Amino acid sequence: MDFSNRNAQPQAAPTAPQAAGPSGGSKKNKSSSKNWGRIGSVAAVAAVVILLVSLIAAVSLGGNTSAEEKYVDSSKLQAVFLNTGQVYFGKVKELNSKYFVVSNIYYLQTSGGTGTDAAKTNTSVSLVKLGCELHEPYDQMVINRDQVTFWENLQDNGQVAQAVKTFVKQNPSGQKCADQSSSAGTSSTNNVQSAGSNNGSTTPAKP
Numbered sequence: 223m224d225f226s227n228r229n230a231q232p233q234a235a236p237t238a239p240q241a242a243g244p245s246g247g248s249k250k251n252k253s254s255s256k257n258w259g260r261i262g263s264v265a266a267v268a269a270v271v272i273l274l275v276s277l278i279a280a281v282s283l284g285g286n287t288s289a290e291e292k293y294v295d296s297s298k299l300q301a302v303f304l305n306t307g308q309v310y311f312g313k314v315k316e317l318n319s320k321y322f323v324v325s326n327i328y329y330l331q332t333s334g335g336t337g338t339d340a341a342k343t344n345t346s347v348s349l350v351k352l353g354c355e356l357h358e359p360y361d362q363m364v365i366n367r368d369q370v371t372f373w374e375n376l377q378d379n380g381q382v383a384q385a386v387k388t389f390v391k392q393n394p395s396g397q398k399c400a401d402q403s404s405s406a407g408t409s410s411t412n413n414v415q416s417a418g419s420n421n422g423s424t425t426p427a428k429p
Contacts, residue, residue: 291317299376299383300324304369311349311382312363314373322365322373327352328386349385354399 294300300314302324312327331350353361376383 293375295375298378299326299386300373301376301382302365302373303371304365305371306369310352310363310365311376311386312352317373318367320367322367322370323362324365325362327361327363328382328389349382349389351389351397353397358399 294314294317296313299311301309301311302314302322303309308329310324310327310329312324314322315325316323328349328351330347332345332347334344334346351361352359352363378384378387
């Protein structure tokens with residue numbers, strides 16, 4: 223027997239190279255998923271920020287105006303008081319953060335009275351329809367919002383509403399500027415006088 227190769231160690235079979243299994247692809251997929259997750263998070267945060275900015279802008283630019291506008295009773299007259307002391311009566315057609323649009327406009331006008339005592343007894347106050355002034359304006363007014371102190375709806379049984387109703391009844395075809403004596407009313411009660419009495423003034427009276 224040949225024992226010359228007794229101490230020779232059996233050679234191990236060569237190992238086959240390991241092919242890239244699913245573990246390598248899984249790492250790449252996880253990394254890609256993390257990247258997309260970050261992008262999605264950033265996009266969501268950006269969308270929330272844009273929404274908040276839009277809401278803030280809407281509020282600051284008059285987003286609450288629509289809430290205020292719902293208080294305008296279109297079946298009634300409104301009184302719009304300015305920070306100059308002037309008041310106009312009419313229909314508020316539009317209001318926003320920048321301006322008021324008023325039509326069918328009337329204002330108070332005083333006449334008579336030459337002194338303190340005379341002003342208390344002889345001053346008459348009338349409600350004048352806008353349109354027959356020297357510059358003949360259209361029956362519509364755009365008032366800067368920052369000039370408006372407050373506004374209110376008027377009741378139908380008030381003196382102003384009744385005077386307007388009388389004027390409309392007496393002028394079914396509209397105001398005739400040729401007849402300057404045509405006014406909405408000539409109420410001269412103490413309450414109206416106390417609202418404003420410019421001695422001999424022909425300008426709209428202050429409230």
